[in-house]
Amino acid sequence: MSLLDALPAPRLGRGSYPNVVLVSLSAVMLAAIWGLDAVSMAPNRIVQGTGAGVMEALGWPGALLASLLVLALGALAFRPNPTNYSAALGVVVLILALMPFGLMVAGHFLIDPALPQARLGIGAGYWVVLFVLLLCLIELRLRLALTRLWPMLILAGVGLLWWLCAWLWLGDLALVQEYRARDQQLIRAVGQHVVLVSVAVSISVVLGTLLALLMRRYARLQKGAFAILNFLQTIPSLALFGLLLAPLAWLSANVPVLAKLGVSGIGNTPALIALVAYSLLPMVRNTYIALEEVSADTLEAASAMGMRASQRFWQVRLPLALPVLLEGVRITTVQAIGLTAVAALIGAGGLGTFIFQGLGQAAMDMVLLGALPILILALLVDAALGALAEALRPGGVQ
Amino acid sequence: MIELSQVSKRFGDETAVDAISLKVPNGKFCALVGTSGCGKSTTLRMINRLIERSSGDIILDGQAIEAYDPVKLRRRIGYVIQSTGLFPHWTVARNIGLVPRLLKWSAEDVQARVEELMGLLGLPIEEFAHKYPHQLSGGQAQRVGVARALAADPDILLMDEPFGALDPITRVKLQDELAGLQARLHKTVVFVTHDMDEALKLADHLVVMRDGQIVQQGTPLALLQRPKDPFVESLLGGLERGLKQAALSRVKDHMSSLGPTLPSQYRIAADCSLRQALSVMLRDHTDRLTVVDQHDVPIGELSLRRVVKEAQLEKGATRDA
Numbered sequence: 001m002s003l004l005d006a007l008p009a010p011r012l013g014r015g016s017y018p019n020v021v022l023v024s025l026s027a028v029m030l031a032a033i034w035g036l037d038a039v040s041m042a043p044n045r046i047v048q049g050t051g052a053g054v055m056e057a058l059g060w061p062g063a064l065l066a067s068l069l070v071l072a073l074g075a076l077a078f079r080p081n082p083t084n085y086s087a088a089l090g091v092v093v094l095i096l097a098l099m100p101f102g103l104m105v106a107g108h109f110l111i112d113p114a115l116p117q118a119r120l121g122i123g124a125g126y127w128v129v130l131f132v133l134l135l136c137l138i139e140l141r142l143r144l145a146l147t148r149l150w151p152m153l154i155l156a157g158v159g160l161l162w163w164l165c166a167w168l169w170l171g172d173l174a175l176v177q178e179y180r181a182r183d184q185q186l187i188r189a190v191g192q193h194v195v196l197v198s199v200a201v202s203i204s205v206v207l208g209t210l211l212a213l214l215m216r217r218y219a220r221l222q223k224g225a226f227a228i229l230n231f232l233q234t235i236p237s238l239a240l241f242g243l244l245l246a247p248l249a250w251l252s253a254n255v256p257v258l259a260k261l262g263v264s265g266i267g268n269t270p271a272l273i274a275l276v277a278y279s280l281l282p283m284v285r286n287t288y289i290a291l292e293e294v295s296a297d298t299l300e301a302a303s304a305m306g307m308r309a310s311q312r313f314w315q316v317r318l319p320l321a322l323p324v325l326l327e328g329v330r331i332t333t334v335q336a337i338g339l340t341a342v343a344a345l346i347g348a349g350g351l352g353t354f355i356f357q358g359l360g361q362a363a364m365d366m367v368l369l370g371a372l373p374i375l376i377l378a379l380l381v382d383a384a385l386g387a388l389a390e391a392l393r394p395g396g397v398q
Numbered sequence: 399m400i401e402l403s404q405v406s407k408r409f410g411d412e413t414a415v416d417a418i419s420l421k422v423p424n425g426k427f428c429a430l431v432g433t434s435g436c437g438k439s440t441t442l443r444m445i446n447r448l449i450e451r452s453s454g455d456i457i458l459d460g461q462a463i464e465a466y467d468p469v470k471l472r473r474r475i476g477y478v479i480q481s482t483g484l485f486p487h488w489t490v491a492r493n494i495g496l497v498p499r500l501l502k503w504s505a506e507d508v509q510a511r512v513e514e515l516m517g518l519l520g521l522p523i524e525e526f527a528h529k530y531p532h533q534l535s536g537g538q539a540q541r542v543g544v545a546r547a548l549a550a551d552p553d554i555l556l557m558d559e560p561f562g563a564l565d566p567i568t569r570v571k572l573q574d575e576l577a578g579l580q581a582r583l584h585k586t587v588v589f590v591t592h593d594m595d596e597a598l599k600l601a602d603h604l605v606v607m608r609d610g611q612i613v614q615q616g617t618p619l620a621l622l623q624r625p626k627d628p629f630v631e632s633l634l635g636g637l638e639r640g641l642k643q644a645a646l647s648r649v650k651d652h653m654s655s656l657g658p659t660l661p662s663q664y665r666i667a668a669d670c671s672l673r674q675a676l677s678v679m680l681r682d683h684t685d686r687l688t689v690v691d692q693h694d695v696p697i698g699e700l701s702l703r704r705v706v707k708e709a710q711l712e713k714g715a716t717r718d719a
Contacts, residue, residue, distance in 0.1 A: 301483025304448055305496050305546070306473030319487050 019077040021139050022088065026074030029132050033066055036125035039106045042174070044117035045363055051123055057106035066102070069095050073136070082144065089140045092133055096158045099130065100165035107172035119174040121365065148387050159376075174365040175372075186354065190373055193350035196268070196343065197336045197377075200275035204332060207276065208283030215288055222288075229281040237274065237339055241346045244270035271340070271348035278339055279332045286328025290321035323389045330385035337378045341370070399424050400445060400554065400586060405454030407440050407610075414440045416610040417454065422603065424553070425584035429601035431594055431633065437610040438590045442556050445588065446475045458554070473497055476547030476555040476585070480562045482539045484531040490542050491516075491527040497550040515545040518579070537568035544576070548583075555585045561596065573599055594633055598622075598642055606630050619646055644705070645673035652705065653689045653698035661696055662686040668697060672705055 037051030038058065054063045069091055076088040107120050141151050166176050179186060215222040235243070248270050252259040294317050302312045344352025354370025400422040407415040415437040422428040430438040443449040445456060447468045456463045463471060484493050494515055495508040503511070516523050519541040531539055540560060547555060561569045577600055580587065591597050597604055598618045605615040606629075614626040622643040625631040635642050650668035666675050666687045675687055685702035 297479065297481040297483045298485060300448065301477070301479065302485070304446060304472055304477040304479075304483070306469050306471075306500055307496075308469055311500070316485060320485075 017080065019080045019139075019143070022077030022080075022136060023074050025132050025136050025139070026070050026077065029070045029129050030067060030074075032125045032128035032132070033063070033070065036128060037123035038125045039103065039110065039123045040121035041110045042119055042121060043115055045119070045174075045177075045365075049119075049121045052106070052110055054125065057109065057123075058102055059105070059109065062102060062105055065098075066095075069098075080143070085140055085143050088136075089144065092136050092140065093154055093158065095129075096133055097161055099126070100162050100170065102126075103173060104165065104169050107170065111172045118172070119177050119365075120172045121174050148383060148390065152383050152387075175368055178363070178365045178369045186351075186369065186373070189349060189351050189353055189370070190377075192348075193337070193340055193352075193374070193377070196271060196275065196340050196348060196350055197333065200272055200279055200336050200340075201329070201333050203272070203276050204279035204283045205329060208280055208328075208332075209287050211280070211284050212287035212291060215284070216291060225284070229284060232277045233281045237278065237342045238345065240274045240277065241270055241343065244273055245346070248273075266347040268348050270346055271343035275336050275339055275343070279336055282331045282335065283328050286331065287321075287325050290324035290328065291317060293324070294320045322392050326385055326389040326392065330382060330389070333381045333385065334378050337374060337381065341374055399457075399459060400428075400588065401455075401457040402441070402445075403455050403457075405441070405444060405456060406452050407437070407444060407449060408452045413610055415444070415451075418607075418610075418612045420605060420612065420615070422586055422588060424586050426602045427580055427587045427589065427600055428603040428605060429589045429591060429597035430605045430607055431591060431597045432607035433592060436607040438607050439558050441607075442558055442588055442590050445554075445556060446472050446477060448472075473500055473550060474552050474554070476549075476552040478540075478543050478547045478555070478557040478560045480559040482531070482543040484539060484542055484546070486531050489528050489530060490521070490534070491523075493531070493542055494545045494549055496546060501550055511549060512545075515548055518548075519545045520575070521545070535568075536564050537572060540564065540572060544579075548585075553586055555587045557587065557589045559591055560589075562591070562593070569596075576600065594635065595642070598646065606633060619643065622646070641673050641676070644676055645671045647672045649675050649689055649700055650698075653700045654704060655698055656688075656696060657699065661688040661699060664688065665690050665694075665696075666700065667692070675700055676702075676705060 033054050038054045038056075040049030040051045042049035054066065058066065073088055073091045073095075076084045076091065103120065103122070103126075111118050111120060137151050137154065140146075141148075166173065166179075170176050171180075211225060215225055232240075245266065298320070299312065299316060302316045307315065340348075340350050341352035341355055344350050344356055351370045351374050355367050358364065358366030358368075358370065400420075402418060402420040404417045404419055405415060406413065406417050418437075418441065420428070420441075430441060432438050440449055444451045445458075445463070447463060458466070458471075466474075485496075488496075491512050495512045498508045498511055512527075513523055516526065521538065521541055526534075526538070526542075531542070534542065543560065547557075561572050564572065573596055580600070589597070589600060601618060603615065604618050604621050606613045606621070608629060614621060614630050621630065622634055622639055625634055625639075631639065648668070649666055649670050649672060652672060653668070662684060664678065664682045664684050664687050666678055666689055668689050668691055678687060679685060679702055687700045688696050689698040689700055691697050
């Protein structure tokens, strides 16, 4: 399956349909390269940067190279076959790998060495091309029938290269300057973020599974519990953090044991409670559905063969439910990674700190410095748990 | 020996099975036939206590079934269903070895038994042992289902429309194989189907059910010759009843010895049914066939007159009995 199947394709030559998706994506990239700002340049951290087009940023050889590569991708997509798709994949990877070098060239052209505060921002054109290239990668993965692992490996390789370039030669880049100014802080924030998410998700996995099991046993519990969980989900996250502030502060003031345990109106405790509250619905819903939708015939066969109830649960129901159950863990975790950013507002730390400080200081690159790791964390978790669920399907497919 | 007496099952106000009585002696093949919703599957599932009956007695080997722990009871009874109910996350070998493992056989014994059964059901071990159910065709999956049911060598086998979802060719093939297996293993089988031809072909004892009640039971021949009412008659094929009866008799049991006249050029194998012999006569426009053995050597002959007369004789015989 691919996006292409939904579109009518014109017939060209002998049985060869152009891949409309890749051709249009190439056109979008070409338009972005020539129509949008490639980079922006600012004399210091606060001032709004001035945009620069591709000719200013890369000079005519760079602009020509970029355009030719994108055109090549579009041309390969006109005659789709496995060889051309592999070549297209090569082109996509090449463009991804060349992009940091483009930034270096732009820095060389545009940054005045006399201004130590001057910095290079990544422009809209650059972001659009990056985003569209990821779409191309997804399309090519489907077309070449590659497993999830391949794009992950490619992206890991490209990411490493970007990291290396940023580390060694991209000192002009605003993002890099923001990072250099507070690298220890960022690493600590990533750690806090990961710990908060892990603890919250672990608690909701345990609680959610228990709740789902109870709901299967006591049918009456099911309606009530889902109603409460659905209601919790509708409270805006900021409001929930606020609502927890007063009662927790009171508890911590009046129950010394809790205060000793670190319970207070702000910080980790309300953050964890809110995260768990939000995580329970997807967790319980998926666990419940996963356990319920195991085929009745299979379960009856298990009984008819003489399995005891416990054997039937552990050997048949649970293993068959596991892929859907893990899907719940995946959704919950990705959601928690995003929500934890908001928890920074009540002093729980994490990457949200950077986003909100950046917003406060009107320093967009600092916002980006907080948002990018959140994005990467979410993608990593998504890919890892997705691959695990895929691996647990019987015989690879079902 | 399975014995049901006055067994009923009510779901709320609905009576699914209404006071049925039935005996299946050891080693016999009993088929429950009827239209959908007549209570035949419910009857079957009451025997291994997947459904608990509302009243009446079910006696297994002289003991009421409540005397058995349901789990242990089920491990002694093979069970095959239409959708196979194979465990999709287990390989073929693991599926087949389930009940022996539940009975705590040693790993080597389980392995040996799995291999034996795969051989018995024509599933080459190298090809199938490590496949998963979704990689099998319908016929292969149902063979695995039968092998799993036979794994702990149960005396009793319950089969709920096992071949209902298969294409006609595979279905006939598996019916033939089941008949062959039964001839060797002599299990006590209760077989549910709505396909009368299947029932006539396999059963020693035929039970026709409607609305939760037994309308008529007896040997296939007895039912064919004297259907009790129009319902049983229509189930048995109406006007084609004569042909179905002919299908129950073998050519070799009804042929005459080779006479002095020139043998017919048209031949039929001794193992074929009289129905097939009639079909060959119609096809080849002849009233005389030469009967040959498996090496194509003539061993007798069969005439149309004789086929018709045999049918009359049998009719007389059952009347006397």
